[in-house]
Amino acid sequence: MSPLLLLAARSAxxxxxxxxxTLIAVALSVTLLLGVERVRHEARNSFAQSVAGTDLVVGARxxxxxxxxxxxxxxxxxxxxxxxxxxxxxxxxxxVAWSIPLSxxxxxxxxxxxxxxxxxxxxxxxxxxxxxxxxxxxxxxxxFDAVLGAEVAARLGYRPGNRIVLxxxxxxxxxxxxxxxxxxxxxxxxxxxxxxDRSVHISLEAMxxxxxxxxxxxxxxxxxxxxxxxxxxxxxxxxxxxxxVGLKSRAAVFKVQRDLNTRSAEPLLAVLPGVALDQLxxxxxIAERTLLAVSAMVVAVGLAGLVAVVLAGLGERRRExxxxxxxxxxxxxxxxxxxxxxxxxxxxxxLLGAALLALxxxxxGPLAQAHYGLAIRARWISSDELALLGAVVAVGLVASxxxxxxxxxxxxxxxxxxxx
Amino acid sequence: xxxxxxxxIASVCLWPLSAAAGEPAAHVHGAASLQVAIDxxxxxxxxxxxxxxxxxxxxxxxxxxxxxxxxxMAERLNQPASLFIASPAAACTPLSVKxxxxxxxxxxxxxxxxxxxxxxxxxxxxxxxxxxRALEVGLFQAFPRLQRVDAQVAGPRGQSAVRLSPxxxxxxx
Numbered sequence: 001m002s003p004l005l006l007l008a009a010r011s012a013x014x015x016x017x018x019x020x021x022t023l024i025a026v027a028l029s030v031t032l033l034l035g036v037e038r039v040r041h042e043a044r045n046s047f048a049q050s051v052a053g054t055d056l057v058v059g060a061r062x063x064x065x066x067x068x069x070x071x072x073x074x075x076x077x078x079x080x081x082x083x084x085x086x087x088x089x090x091x092x093x094x095x096v097a098w099s100i101p102l103s104x105x106x107x108x109x110x111x112x113x114x115x116x117x118x119x120x121x122x123x124x125x126x127x128x129x130x131x132x133x134x135x136x137x138x139x140x141x142x143x144f145d146a147v148l149g150a151e152v153a154a155r156l157g158y159r160p161g162n163r164i165v166l167x168x169x170x171x172x173x174x175x176x177x178x179x180x181x182x183x184x185x186x187x188x189x190x191x192x193x194x195x196x197d198r199s200v201h202i203s204l205e206a207m208x209x210x211x212x213x214x215x216x217x218x219x220x221x222x223x224x225x226x227x228x229x230x231x232x233x234x235x236x237x238x239x240x241x242x243x244x245v246g247l248k249s250r251a252a253v254f255k256v257q258r259d260l261n262t263r264s265a266e267p268l269l270a271v272l273p274g275v276a277l278d279q280l281x282x283x284x285x286i287a288e289r290t291l292l293a294v295s296a297m298v299v300a301v302g303l304a305g306l307v308a309v310v311l312a313g314l315g316e317r318r319r320e321x322x323x324x325x326x327x328x329x330x331x332x333x334x335x336x337x338x339x340x341x342x343x344x345x346x347x348x349x350x351l352l353g354a355a356l357l358a359l360x361x362x363x364x365g366p367l368a369q370a371h372y373g374l375a376i377r378a379r380w381i382s383s384d385e386l387a388l389l390g391a392v393v394a395v396g397l398v399a400s401x402x403x404x405x406x407x408x409x410x411x412x413x414x415x416x417x418x419x420x
Numbered sequence: 421x422x423x424x425x426x427x428x429i430a431s432v433c434l435w436p437l438s439a440a441a442g443e444p445a446a447h448v449h450g451a452a453s454l455q456v457a458i459d460x461x462x463x464x465x466x467x468x469x470x471x472x473x474x475x476x477x478x479x480x481x482x483x484x485x486x487x488x489x490x491x492x493m494a495e496r497l498n499q500p501a502s503l504f505i506a507s508p509a510a511a512c513t514p515l516s517v518k519x520x521x522x523x524x525x526x527x528x529x530x531x532x533x534x535x536x537x538x539x540x541x542x543x544x545x546x547x548x549x550x551x552x553r554a555l556e557v558g559l560f561q562a563f564p565r566l567q568r569v570d571a572q573v574a575g576p577r578g579q580s581a582v583r584l585s586p587x588x589x590x591x592x593x
Contacts (some may be wrong), residue, residue: 052578065534251459253574254466274579282583 004329008337011320012344016311019341022203022309023349029302029362030353030392031296034385037055038357040288041384044281046075048136050194051273053125055253058082058090058260059242064271065280071242072104072273074112081239086266090243095256096122098245103207103237106178111152113200115207116236121147123246125195128156137159137187141291142236143206144227146183151197151369153188160185166200166210178210179280189207194375195371198276205235231314245270275311299392303399310342310403314410323409342400343393350396354381441442447535449473450567452559454584458552458575462546463512465504469560471521471536473566478536481523490523493538495580500542500572503558509551554592557584 010021029155050072051057059067060080069075082101091099100123103115114120121132121139137160137381140147148158158164162185168176183202191197207231213223247253260270314321321334329337358378363377381389424478428552452469474493475513481487488573498517506512521538546552552575559566583593 055574055579249459250576251457251462251464251574253579254457254572272572272574272579272581274574275581278579278581282581386500 004333004337005340007324008341011317012341018309018313019345022306023132023345023352025305026299026302026349026396027345027352027356029295029299030350030389031356033292033299033388033392034354034357034381035360036288036291036295036362037388039376040292041382046193046376047277048274049127049192050196051277052127053129054273055247055250056245056257056260056270057242058245058268058270059267061267064269065278066272067242067269067271067282068276068280070104073242074104074114074193074199078241082243082268083239083266084237085238086264086268087243090260092343093256093259095247095252096245097247097248098246100124101204101237101240102242102244103204103239104145104241106166106210107208108152108164108169108200109156111149111200112196113166113202115202115204115240117204120201124196124244125246126192126196130192132192132196134187135191136189137185138200140203140206141182142186143203143209144181144183145186145229146198146216147187147189147201147207149186149189149197149199150191151203152200154256158185160187160189164200166202167216180224181210181230183184184233193369197318199407204237204240207236208235209233215267237414272362284300299373300395302349303392303396306342306345306349306396307399307402310338310400311406314338314403314407321407331408331411334411335404337406338407339397339400342403343397346393346400350392354385354389368370426442440464445535452569454557454569454571455576456555456571456573458549459571461546461549462515463506463510463546463549463552463555465500465540465542465544467538467540467542469538469566471523471538474538474563475523476565478534479523493563494519494524495545497540498506501543503562504542504544505558506546507551507553507555509548509552512552513546517524517542517566547556553573554590557589557591560584560586560589 051068054072057068057071059071059078060082062079066076066079070078087099087101090096098119100119101115101117104112106113120339124132126132134147136151137147137239146164152158163182165177165182165186168178183206189196190210209227212233213220213225245256247256257270259270324334324337325331361376362378365378367377424438435579442455447470449470449472453475454468455464455466457464457466474497475481475486475489476519477486477489481490485555497519500514500517504584520540522536523538557569557571567585571582571591573582573586573591575593577593580591582588584591
């Protein structure tokens with residue numbers, strides 16, 4: 001380090017309180033900027049991971065985005081169900097390779113319960129065509145068997161063999177519980193980073209069985225069908241909520257979609273989940289850009305504060321600069337000195353901001369996953385984030401030129417006037 | 421604690437999204453929809469657009485000028501290699517073009533509401549489909565009335581949607 005920079009560092013250390021506060025402001029604003037970008041990116045990633053393996057999502061006629069959100073992400077509620085016959089017709093369509101029926105509506109401690117078939121464990125794909133894996137146990141075989149997502153098991157501390165009671169409807173505090181027909185945990189899925197982690201899976205027959213003696217959303221008074229007798233009833237579901245469809249040829253999707261939307265016996269809606277997701281992002285993109293713009297403004301405010309602090313410091317440092325000049329520092333060196341100070345604070349702020357973001361994602365990531373099903377992984381800075389950091393440093397450099405130039409002018413004038 | 425996603429969903433569901441349904445698509449002058457399917461070596465493009473985007477009217481051509489406009493449109497659309505430019509490395513060549521519109525079949529009476537569409541199916545054969553990563557849509561230069569194309573892509577690499585405009589003519593996947 002040149003003696004000049006050493007002096008500059010010493011001088012900055014002398015003013016560590018004001019510069020430190022500015023540094024914190026810059027660091028926090030950088031954390032905000034990177035955080036917005038990170039959440040945006042991770043949300044897209046997390047959503048895209050969940051739909052990667054599904055060609056079509058079929059449900060009752062509604063908005064494509066709504067259908068995809070409730071069928072794939074368990075966000076929001078279905079407006080209507082579809083008939084079992086419609087599901088059979090889809091499953092028997094020659095273009096369809098596999099189909100997974102989904103029946104939603106019940107919950108367990110706030111986690112959604114999904115009635116489905118064993119095709120779920122066989123065909124469901126997420127991320128880069130990864131199949132579901134069991135971290136313990138096996139798929140459901142008996143009627144009152146349940147398979148838990150990784151998050152459900154971890155949060156509620158369940159292991160295979162535990163007995164659980166499902167609640168009717170959604171919500172943490174439920175009014176009606178299926179206490180007469182408890183389920184046995186037989187399997188726990190490995191973490192996927194998708195809504196599967198937050199789901200409790202039971203068979204469609206079980207879904208039908210626990211509602212045998214129910215009507216209008218409540219148990220029928222005076223009627224109780226014991227768990228051991230439910231096998232005697234026809235447990236074929238009347239209706240389901242949605243179907244996930246995989247096709248033999250992924251490109252046939254437009255044709256199958258058209259067929260399902262126009263030729264089905266009941267009004268159905270088939271959506272391409274990837275397309276619906278992109279349409280969702282087209283809409284959300286406006287809000288995202290606004291958020292990014294706001295956080296960019298916050299960074300600008302932080303850097304303006306930095307410039308103000310360095311500029312304000314110039315007045316107090318006239319003597320310091322004059323002494324530097326008197327011992328041989330050229331005005332250009334004074335310019336570099338002041339610019340370097342601003343740049344140094346910006347770079348340090350950017351680094352601190354990135355570190356703070358890493359800390360926050362590590363701390364709050366599990367919370368976001370638990371509450372919103374949003375997988376925010378702690379990871380290295382992406383190229384987009386690096387570009388943002390680069391922009392911050394570039395703006396910081398340009399902004400620091402101002403105090404540098406000012407000091408340069410002052411030191412010229414101070415060198416010429418004998419008043420000091 | 422679950423208020424946020426609900427609000428989010430509500431706001432999203434209230435937004436008038438163009439339904440991805442295969443129903444008769446909304447007839448909006450200036451807008452068209454394009455479905456891009458990649459299956460093995462075949463690249464199939466399905467274009468659905470109000471006729472107005474191509475010729476400026478939606479009735480049977482009456483004057484010589486209108487008849488010439490219809491002929492020019494058909495001629496242009498029958499040269500898909502200049503309208504849809506796939507990644508050069510994929511070596512795609514046009515295989516077939518199917519155009520469907522009331523003005524191309526003069527014997528057929530036009531639709532009752534006075535609006536008419538043009539549907540086109542363009543099939544390309546690509547020697548190296550694995551190199552097929554992008555498509556440049558040249559419809560905007562050829563037909564200046566066209567302002568927006570909602571494109572959907574389905575292929576081995578997944579699905580996507582993108583809104584194209586005269587400034588943004590490229591689909592990449």
